[in-house]
Amino acid sequence: MKSHSNQCYALSTGEGKSYWFLGTLFEVKAAGKKTNGFFSLIEELNPPGEGPPLHVHHNEDEAFYVLEGKVTFQVGEKTLNGKVxxxxxxxxxxxxxxxxxxxxPAKFLTMMMPSKMEQLFxxxxxxxxxxxxxxxxxxxxxxKMYKLAEEYNVEILE
Incomplete structure (x- = not known):
């Protein structure tokens, strides 16, 4: 991997490129291009009752931090209750x-390490x-979602 970037930057609320994907608003706060591929950070706004299909990332670890709302996470055999x-x-x-x-709706931060998955979104x-x-x-x-998932080494299980 490349060394850390020597270029700092800052984004405030409402800054960052935004996309609509699977009924959700994604705001890219840190893309791999800005972090030398180490991680990406996305702020998500998700509607009530929604979430992605069960899936597996084979290249990235993923972390979530809940800012608003309540979210039930299923990770492997564990059910985890996410609140603020x-x-x-x-x-x-x-x-x-x-x-x-x-x-x-629920708002949370999603971090993927290393980066690249934000490009699928x-x-x-x-x-x-x-x-x-x-x-x-x-x-x-x-x-197109299934085709891109395959390209990004993500298995959609449901």
Missing amino acids: GSFIFAPRDIPHTYRVEGEA IELGTPALERTLPPATLTTDIE
Whole structure:
């Protein structure tokens, strides 16, 4: 791996490129290009009752930090209740998913180590026109999602 970047930067609330993907708003706070591939950091806003399909990352570890709302995480055989201030770690090669609980959206930070997975979200996503959940009429190209998942060494299990 490359050495640490000597270029610092800062992003405030509402700064960072935003994308709509699978009914969610993703705001990229740190991309691999800025961290020399060490990690990526995304702020997510997820609607109630939603979450990704059960899947496995074979190249990245993933960590979550809940900022708002309630989220139930499934990591391997464990069910973990995420509330404000909760940290959840999902190691590579372990199936995982999550679901937003209750009536309100959930906001959390997602970190992937090393970086690269954020590019899947960017490639599959639609640039967000505003920093809100996407319109209900916006859909995800599922065939493209499976193709990109294979390219990024992610298994979708459900």
